[in-house]
Amino acid sequence: MSPDVLVIGAGIIGGACAYSLAAAGLSVVVADRAAVASGTTGAGEGNILVSDKMPGPELDLQLRSTELWRQYAEDLAGKTFELEAKGGIAVAMSLGQQEALAELSRKQAAAGVDVHKVAAGDLLKLEPHLVPDVVAGRLYPQDMQVQPMLAAAQLLAAARRHGARLRLATEVLGATVASSRVTGVVTTQGRISAGWVVNAAGPWAQALSQRLGAPVPVSPRRGFILVTEPLPPIIRHKVYSASYVATVASSSAALQTSTVVEGTHSGPVLIGASRERVGYNSTLSVPVLRQLARGATQLFPVLAQVRVIRAYAGFRPYSPDHLPVIGVDPRIDGVVHACGHEGGGIGLAPATGEMVAELLTGGQTHVSAEPFSPARFAGGG
Amino acid sequence: MPTFIFDGRAVPFEHGQSIAAALIGAGVITLRRTRRRNRPRGLFCGIGVCFDCLVCVDGTANRRACLVAAREGMVATMQSGTGLDDLGD
Numbered sequence: 001m002s003p004d005v006l007v008i009g010a011g012i013i014g015g016a017c018a019y020s021l022a023a024a025g026l027s028v029v030v031a032d033r034a035a036v037a038s039g040t041t042g043a044g045e046g047n048i049l050v051s052d053k054m055p056g057p058e059l060d061l062q063l064r065s066t067e068l069w070r071q072y073a074e075d076l077a078g079k080t081f082e083l084e085a086k087g088g089i090a091v092a093m094s095l096g097q098q099e100a101l102a103e104l105s106r107k108q109a110a111a112g113v114d115v116h117k118v119a120a121g122d123l124l125k126l127e128p129h130l131v132p133d134v135v136a137g138r139l140y141p142q143d144m145q146v147q148p149m150l151a152a153a154q155l156l157a158a159a160r161r162h163g164a165r166l167r168l169a170t171e172v173l174g175a176t177v178a179s180s181r182v183t184g185v186v187t188t189q190g191r192i193s194a195g196w197v198v199n200a201a202g203p204w205a206q207a208l209s210q211r212l213g214a215p216v217p218v219s220p221r222r223g224f225i226l227v228t229e230p231l232p233p234i235i236r237h238k239v240y241s242a243s244y245v246a247t248v249a250s251s252s253a254a255l256q257t258s259t260v261v262e263g264t265h266s267g268p269v270l271i272g273a274s275r276e277r278v279g280y281n282s283t284l285s286v287p288v289l290r291q292l293a294r295g296a297t298q299l300f301p302v303l304a305q306v307r308v309i310r311a312y313a314g315f316r317p318y319s320p321d322h323l324p325v326i327g328v329d330p331r332i333d334g335v336v337h338a339c340g341h342e343g344g345g346i347g348l349a350p351a352t353g354e355m356v357a358e359l360l361t362g363g364q365t366h367v368s369a370e371p372f373s374p375a376r377f378a379g380g381g
Numbered sequence: 382m383p384t385f386i387f388d389g390r391a392v393p394f395e396h397g398q399s400i401a402a403a404l405i406g407a408g409v410i411t412l413r414r415t416r417r418r419n420r421p422r423g424l425f426c427g428i429g430v431c432f433d434c435l436v437c438v439d440g441t442a443n444r445r446a447c448l449v450a451a452r453e454g455m456v457a458t459m460q461s462g463t464g465l466d467d468l469g470d
Contacts, residue, residue: 229463305468
C-alpha cells in the first residue's frame with residue numbers, strides 16, 4: 001500500500017518531518033540512500049541556537065523550534081538524545097565587535113530572545129578559562145545542544161511507533177509523474193508510490209529536486225570541526241566570538257572562520273567553525289584546521305596545552321538567501337521541500353517538521369510559512 | 382637490561398619494545414582507570430587504534446602505551462580519568 005507521504009532523507013530534518021507527519025495520522029515512509037544521520041546530521045555539533053540569528057523569519061522559526069525541542073525531550077522521556085540547555089555566550093574582543101554585539105542583541109531582545117549583558121569581569125565567573133582581555137559579552141540562556149545522530153534516530157523511532165516505515169540504502173533515481181503530479185519515485189530498490197514526496201536531502205537537495213522536476217538551489221558549504229582529547233569540564237557554555245554571526249550570514253564562497261568552542265557531555269571539546277563553498281570535496285585542509293586551533297587558543301589559552309585527536313568535515317545545505325526552503329513546490333504537484341537549513345538544521349528541525357505536517361494537513365501553521373516558500377526560486381527557471 | 386619507571390617501579394625492557402609490551406612482560410595489565418566509573422583498562426588492540434591503553438608519560442597524558450617505545454629513565458604513570466585534572470590550575 002502506498003503511503004500518504006514519502007520523506008527522502010533520514011537525517012534530522014527527515015526525522016522531524018516523519019515524526020510530525022506520522023503523529024498527525026498520516027502514513028509515512030522514510031527513504032535514505034545511505035543510513036540514518038549519515039550526512040550533515042552526523043557531521044555537526046548539534047546546535048540549537050537563537051543567539052546566531054538576526055531578527056526575521058529564521059529566528060521566528062527557531063524560537064518555535066526551541067520550544068518544540070523542550071517538548072520533545074518530555075514527549076520522548078527516557079529516549080535520551082542528550083539535550084543540554086547549556087546556554088551560549090558571545091564575546092566581543094574589540095570595541096568594534098562590542099558595538100556590533102550590542103546592536104544585534106538589542107534587536108534580538110525586541111524579537112523575543114532572552115539575552116543578558118555580561119560585564120567583562122563577570123564573564124570570567126561564567127567561563128573561568130576565558131582569555132581575560134575580552135571586552136564584553138552576552139549570555140543566551142535559550143541556546144541548547146543535542147547529540148544530533150541520537151536525536152535523528154529517536155525522532156525516527158518515535159515516527160515508527162506511529163506506524164512510519166524506514167527504507168535505508170534506497171536511492172531515488174527519478175520521479176513517476178501522472179497528470180503533472182509526482183506520484184512517487186523510482187529507486188535503486190524499486191518503485192515507491194506516495195501522495196506527497198518530501199525533499200529532506202540536506203546538501204544533496206538540489207540533485208534530488210532536479211530528479212523530481214522541481215529544482216531548488218541548495219549547495220554544500222563545507223565546515224571542519226576539531227575534536228580534543230577528553231578534558232575535565234573546563235568549558236561550560238557554547239562560547240563564540242561575536243564575529244560568528246557575520247560569518248554565518250555571509251554569502252562568500254571563500255574560506256571564512258570564526259571561533260566557536262564548546263565542551264561535550266563525554267569530555268572532548270569541539271572547535272569550529274569554518275565555512276567555504278568547494279563542492280563536495282571533503283579533503284582535510286591543514287590551513288583551515290590551523291586557523292580553527294589558533295582561534296580557539298586565543299579565546300581559551302588553556303587549550304594550547306591540549307591535543308586535538310581528530311577532525312572532521314561536513315557539508316551544510318546552503319541556500320543562497322540564507323533561509324530554509326520549506327513548502328509545497330508551485331511548479332509540479334506532489335513535491336514538498338524541507339531543506340536549505342545551512343548550519344542550523346538541528347535547531348530548526350522540529351519546527352520544520354511541524355510546518356510540513358501543518359501544510360499537508362491543511363492546518364494553520366504556527367510560524368508564517370510564506371518566507372520559506374520554494375516559490376521564491378520558481379520564477380525565471 | 383635498561384629500565385623505565387612505572388608508578389615508581391623499575392620495569393626492564395628490550396630495546397625497541399613498547400611501554401605496553403614491557404609492562405605485560407612485567408605482569409602489569411592495568412594501565413589506566415576510566416573517567417566515570419574508575420574501571421581498570423589495559424592493552425586491547427595493541428596497534429594504536431582503540432585508545433584503551435592510555436598512560437601518562439613524562440608528564441604528558443593520553444599517550445598510547447602500545448605505540449610509545451620504552452626509553453631508559455622514562456617516567457610513566459597509570460592514568461586516572463582524563464589525566465588532565467590539573468589543567469589550567
